[in-house]
Amino acid sequence: DQQVKQNSPSLSVQEGRISILNCDYTNSMFDYFLWYKKYPAEGPTFLISISSIKDKNEDGRFTVFLNKSAKHLSLHIVPSQPGDSAVYFCAAKGGDDKIIFGKGTRLHILP
């Protein structure tokens, strides 16, 4: 059973607008959540994380929001740039030290 779900396989956003990527989880024992970005033929690179005791974390154009009661988090990218076109993975880490990933969302930034 999938513990981390990204229900949108792809998303297209106009350059300069806001991109919102969503992620849901089922395991209430997760205590950290992470977002990774992946370009073709490269390894994933870390973007931003949030602890389960917080509801928001911001780093430049990237903001992650966590709603624990809904078991939902989202990544906001503002403004979206052409270089943001990539696959974005949501991940979660719990007390057993596993890092569990979702299936990813492919973001296309349109000119």
Add this chain to the structure above:
Amino acid sequence: NAGVTQTPKFRVLKTGQSMTLLCAQDMNHEYMYWYRQDPGMGLRLIHYSVGEGTTAKGEVPDGYNVSRLKKQNFLLGLESAAPSQTSVYFCASSQARDSVEAFFGQGTRLTVV
């Protein structure tokens, strides 16, 4: 600073052959992970290690074995390769329990024919 290095980058195996994928990190990280990426499936955890001499099963451990004899190296073994193990394999490492950022290698593309 090399970070996380995976060897080899590409490999073609015949069904039933064995091989070992090597992951080496030079950041003195405690935690290391092996994932496989398949189309539409995201990254799935195979095995991981929280320190030298330790290993644990992930989400899809069957058909794979691992060893962490040295802190800097994490080996993933396929004893008898099957076509279902055709995938891109990624290794990652992280500093410690509360350092959530994991650094990934460039991947190994394995094809089993």
